[in-house]
Amino acid sequence: MPDYRSRRKVRKKIVSWIVFFTVLLVTTVWLTPILVALFTSVRDYDDIILRGFFALPEEVSFDSYFAAWRQGRMRQYLPNSFLITLPALGATLLLSSLSAYAISRFRFPGRRPIYYMFIFGMMLPLQILMIPVFGLSNAMGLYDTYIGLIAIHTAFFLGFNTFVLKNYMSTVPPQIFDSAHIDGCSELRIWWQIMLPLTLPAFAALATLLFTWIFNDYLWALILVRTGDKMPVTTGLASLQGEFVTDWTVIMAGSLVGTIPTLMVFVFLQRYFIEGLTLGANK
Amino acid sequence: MKSQRLVNRSRRKETRTAFAFLLLPVTVYLIWIIGPMLYTFYLSLTEWDMFTSPTFVGLANFRRLAADPVFHRSLLNNLKWMVVFITVPIAAGLSLAMVLNRKVRGSTFFKASFFMPMVLSLVVAGLVWSWLYNPAHGLINTVLRGIGLPQLARGWLANASTVMESIIAVGVWRQVGYVMVFYLAGLQSVNKDLVDASRVDGAGSWKSFRHVVLPQLAPITTVVIVISIIDSLRVFALVAVMTDGGPHNASNVLANYIYLTGFQWYQMGYAAAIAVVLFLLAFVFIVFYLSRIAREEDHA
Numbered sequence: 055m056p057d058y059r060s061r062r063k064v065r066k067k068i069v070s071w072i073v074f075f076t077v078l079l080v081t082t083v084w085l086t087p088i089l090v091a092l093f094t095s096v097r098d099y100d101d102i103i104l105r106g107f108f109a110l111p112e113e114v115s116f117d118s119y120f121a122a123w124r125q126g127r128m129r130q131y132l133p134n135s136f137l138i139t140l141p142a143l144g145a146t147l148l149l150s151s152l153s154a155y156a157i158s159r160f161r162f163p164g165r166r167p168i169y170y171m172f173i174f175g176m177m178l179p180l181q182i183l184m185i186p187v188f189g190l191s192n193a194m195g196l197y198d199t200y201i202g203l204i205a206i207h208t209a210f211f212l213g214f215n216t217f218v219l220k221n222y223m224s225t226v227p228p229q230i231f232d233s234a235h236i237d238g239c240s241e242l243r244i245w246w247q248i249m250l251p252l253t254l255p256a257f258a259a260l261a262t263l264l265f266t267w268i269f270n271d272y273l274w275a276l277i278l279v280r281t282g283d284k285m286p287v288t289t290g291l292a293s294l295q296g297e298f299v300t301d302w303t304v305i306m307a308g309s310l311v312g313t314i315p316t317l318m319v320f321v322f323l324q325r326y327f328i329e330g331l332t333l334g335a336n337k
Numbered sequence: 338m339k340s341q342r343l344v345n346r347s348r349r350k351e352t353r354t355a356f357a358f359l360l361l362p363v364t365v366y367l368i369w370i371i372g373p374m375l376y377t378f379y380l381s382l383t384e385w386d387m388f389t390s391p392t393f394v395g396l397a398n399f400r401r402l403a404a405d406p407v408f409h410r411s412l413l414n415n416l417k418w419m420v421v422f423i424t425v426p427i428a429a430g431l432s433l434a435m436v437l438n439r440k441v442r443g444s445t446f447f448k449a450s451f452f453m454p455m456v457l458s459l460v461v462a463g464l465v466w467s468w469l470y471n472p473a474h475g476l477i478n479t480v481l482r483g484i485g486l487p488q489l490a491r492g493w494l495a496n497a498s499t500v501m502e503s504i505i506a507v508g509v510w511r512q513v514g515y516v517m518v519f520y521l522a523g524l525q526s527v528n529k530d531l532v533d534a535s536r537v538d539g540a541g542s543w544k545s546f547r548h549v550v551l552p553q554l555a556p557i558t559t560v561v562i563v564i565s566i567i568d569s570l571r572v573f574a575l576v577a578v579m580t581d582g583g584p585h586n587a588s589n590v591l592a593n594y595i596y597l598t599g600f601q602w603y604q605m606g607y608a609a610a611i612a613v614v615l616f617l618l619a620f621v622f623i624v625f626y627l628s629r630i631a632r633e634e635d636h637a
Contacts, residue, residue: 186373209369270458
């Protein structure tokens, strides 16, 4: 009997080690591209061509980072990305808190169609909008401006935000609002002073997620911005590929620099980030 | 009678307040999303070069699509992408979630590692992988030559026979962690007592997974499948950055074909017709998802 039990224990231990090493192996493969980018960015491209991919560099050089920052214009693209992302983030959250509040709190004719319209839009393949949105931005004089990009991001994410926030707001007991209402509190104040503070966690989760999505957008930046000094990181990097086609070390350095903001958000706000992803799905 | 009137009045007031809150967001949404969508339908029936005004041509664009080999190729590539996306990342993401949900050494680090690719923009992912695929100096061919398999080394993105799979692999690389997060969240709500009970009753770990855990994850699986399908229809940036649909359209997808047709060749009407097809493909799944939400609303 003891013999049987200890043998089972040993078997269990072996299985758990096999699982551990398999996961470790897969993880290593998963991280390889990022490690390759890091390794490449501190090397000299002629050295890679001459001595091969795996040769240890004779010296670690940050020249590629300087090149990406100056000639590669990352010093312009990065601030541009923030100038587009942050206003869009604020605007879309503010607007969707209004619509989510109305849909979750009130019963009125047309409530469901409006709610479904938002969900419908959130699931559209956004590429079907690119021609009309380009035309619209042009007609409104917003082509090649930050405002044009901010507007489409604000509008597009209203769907997802309204969906997520409405579900979250529906979990707040309505008695709280009813008693505030009876005490003579206006709906605008109930929204701002009671509902928003109560749903702050959902906003935090959404904000981290939206930051990443808007910051990483490529399609709208490609369609709506033409001038180099207005480009965000994504289209900027893609244009680096054309200019530095012969030097991958600069492209890798630029890519890594351009990833720092979203990486920071992920590292420091990981919990909110992951909550945000599943908020919509886990109702 | 009087109380009825009061109720009516408060109803009307409620409606008015609701619309006051909705006015701004709904207007923005109608102008930037719903309106443009409808305008795409209209444009698909026209010929438009963006400089003169659109001329109505009826269904001519769609007849042209039916005979356009590039359109067929792109459609097929989107479907290929879809088939891979609803199998590989879901199987891998679910397996990882099952393993990492238990207390494995370093599970926090593992989870973060699989999630990392999601944080990179598609542009960065595309650039990094283009370098890995580089025929002369990239990692993949270097390794293949190094381990004595030089015959396997090739121009991954330059070959019509490997280019689509090579790009889809990058998509999978990003998607696995995404799916894993959904399942990790779903596993939190799986009833542990039921799992334990099935084990006591003699079910092996596979049986208890198959018959006890998996059914409880069904709602998450539905959401993940819908998201994967929509994502596979939205594919654009990876293709645009890595190959621009080449070589000879071997890696073209509908979204990229819309972009090329509209913004490189200025055939806006024809591009809109491709967009309508893309819309119809997504529409089926959107309606399915909406009907599911409608059912939940009815129960609420």
